[in-house]
């Protein structure tokens with residue numbers, strides 16, 4: 001029986017590959033923003049072979065006009081606005097806010113988290129986000145999901161994954177405080193002192209981390225009243241960054257408080273996540289070091305809303321931080337943008353619901369950032385931060401076919417991004433016609 005299944009699988013796979021190996025698609029784009037830094041072009045044809053963009057031509061090309069394309073399928077987006085697949089530089093794809101996070105921590109299996117991540121990934125993809133940078137989540141689960149997507153086993157956004165976020169004992173990300181016999185040892189991202197911090201970085205790399213995420217300061221959703229200021233010492237942060245860079249991995253530092261942010265920038269991080277208490281002095285250091293800010297306004301917006309509308313949802317320590325940090329994040333982005341800080345788009349999805357990633361664009365715009373720069377942040381800049389410039393971020397020959405469409409120009413109204421009409425990820429069209437499912441029995445955020 002096993003032999004039969006094996007040979008059937010072989011036949012199936014062979015024919016599948018034969019089919020897939022030369023599949024052409026021609027996209028007719030009414031309006032095309034191929035590169036967010038450049039002008040919109042009208043009536044363009046994007047030629048896609050298998051997973052890759054082969055060419056972009058003026059006018060509407062028909063099958064057979066170009067050698068090899070006789071059997072190409074034409075995708076008619078002649079009344080749509082076409083742009084590169086969007087990129088979210090800050091997600092937690094394996095989870096979404098629940099009212100009982102402490103219980104979940106000791107009861108949910110990695111296998112369950114992986115399956116949840118698969119569903120959340122599809123929601124993210126349907127929202128037009130074809131690439132995400134995951135910045136902390138159960139290590140084995142996120143690497144398995146990433147690899148399964150990259151190998152074409154399951155559909156999902158391209159994932160670059162940090163593995164376990166790195167945190168000091170008792171810090172934002174430790175999530176401890178359980179009885180030792182229930183949760184005996186912290187995860188592999190918990191470290192104190194220079195030697196342990198280096199080892200924590202190297203351990204993530206050993207198991208497959210694409211980049212390193214550490215928490216330079218306290219965080220809003222940690223279940224303790226430990227503030228939002230610096231937690232790792234300067235020396236620990238330098239050790240973390242050096243160990244990561246020595247192995248060719250970029251570093252993302254979660255930071256709200258000013259001192260923690262300055263320490264992280266001085267240590268040489270590649271991006272600061274959140275940056276809530278950013279001011280002119282911090283902005284200057286950003287510009288000097290060339291680090292990106294990933295603003296995550298929607299995370300601030302979400303926690304502030306929950307804390308206001310559902311006073312019992314958070315424990316008091318979290319509620320207080322949520323009310324404090326939420327409102328100041330927009331101001332931080334305004335200062336950063338005015339002073340020329342490089343900005344990469346990122347949401348903290350998991351705090352907000354997966355699939356609502358595009359709402360960040362609306363909030364960034366409300367904070368004073370022009371639509372075009374937001375689109376650059378969500379494509380070219382995010383790709384650069386993730387070292388994926390050769391792969392995605394623009395619609396260009398040789399890059400993966402990560403292409404979306406919306407019904408009107410996002411340069412005029414970013415809210416159009418909330419409802420993509422077409423999503424293609426690495427040449428595969430995504431089914432957008434999926435009825436919404438309420439995953440958790442409480443209001444969506």
Ligand SMILES: [Zn+2]
Nearest residue numbers: 090092135348
């Ligand atoms: Zn986060």
